[in-house]
Amino acid sequence: MSAAGLTGSFSKSIVSSGESQYWHAMSSPHRIALLFNANKVYDRQVIAGIGQYLKSTRVEWDLFMEEDFRCRTLGIRHWRGDGIIADFDDPTVAETLADVPIPVVAVGGSYADASHYPPKTPYVATDNTKLVRLAYDHLIEQGLQRFAFYGLPPTPGNRWAQEREDAFCRMIATDKLEGVVYRGSSTSAGGWGRAQEDMAEWVRSLPKPIGIIAVTDARARQLLQSCVVADIPVPEQIAVVGIDNDPIAQLLCRIALTSVTQGAEDMGHSAAQLLHKMLHGHIAPDTRIIVPPLGINVQASSLHEPMKSPHVMRAKHYIRQYACLGIKVEQVADYVGISRTLLEEHFKRELKQTVHQTILEYKLETARSMLADTDIPLADVAVRSGFTSLQYMYAVFRREFNCTPRQFAEKARSQERAMH
Known part of the structure; x- marks a missing residue:
């Protein structure tokens, strides 16, 4: 050029x-x-x-x-x-x-x-039907039987959004399953407060558990924010899939977003x-x-895990949002509204691990994801993953994986190259 x-x-x-x-x-x-x-x-x-x-x-x-x-x-x-x-x-x-x-x-x-x-x-x-099909089939694979679609208000410039909504409706009708469509409001600074309140009210009203396909990652991010406002656990009660696999949306989401990658x-x-x-x-x-779409990037937002204990469900919802901010077990128990001892009993019964181990899992998951990007300094990975220091992150990796963070990343890249 x-x-x-x-x-x-x-x-x-x-x-x-x-x-x-x-x-x-x-x-x-x-x-x-x-x-x-x-x-x-x-x-x-x-x-x-x-x-x-x-x-x-x-x-x-x-x-x-x-x-x-x-x-x-x-x-x-x-x-x-x-x-x-x-x-x-x-x-x-x-x-x-x-x-x-x-x-x-x-x-x-x-x-x-x-x-x-x-x-x-x-x-x-771009194949709008196949984009929605990939998201829909993924939610079915998570064991869900209720579904919703979060679209856009119809305008001449949103014809593609209407096509995706129509594709969702056809799939639901063919499978004779429950389906709900919500278009919400157009995004604007002046009306955002009211729009978010309306969306929070909508997610509260939905039958649960339910899987929701958002027409774009931008709408999926709004949906995740509304679930936080409405205090509804994701993905235990609402599993979310977006479309675009937009890295900016991922950075701005507290909960890692599952998204379909367009070709x-x-x-x-x-x-x-x-x-x-x-x-x-x-x-x-x-x-x-x-x-056709390239595939689906599966993250935490859609990995529906049916749980018996509502206390564990609420605790995991809180941990998923704040694990990397250095939260302690006592803070999780306060959020759930029960004693630390009782919460630990629920975790051991349902997850076969402690609350601390669950927090650590999310921190390690975040660190492993960031290590895939070689441009991010290891010290930044440690801080953004919620570890108190780089040395502590090294110690945890040696204990959990018998290698350093850098060795873990190099091993993961070698395995990926071998697969291709």
């Missing part, structure tokens, strides 16, 4: 006919516009897939991307470029590009009704390949590529 093509203003790309001829005489790369909202993890992954295609094929394109995504359609109809790859989930983008005279590849969500795809435009889609980079790769072929006249205008 040429650095000269990365510009933040369409005015630099709008040229006179004479200037355009001069440009083509002096430069061979095609000029391609990428119309995406780079504030979203999904869009960034699609863009990354486009970049991977260019690197793997050595195709040279001068790429235009708007610095402010809100302005991405301004002037585009007058742009004298060679091709466009665009997010057609945004109806404004789809309408603006409906009759532009240069090759366009659309990227967006899949539709159960094929007539909803844009006519005469090659289209690369967004594969979508970007396919879109770039389609446009490359279109630029040379080798692709049909009604081509459609539906990209």
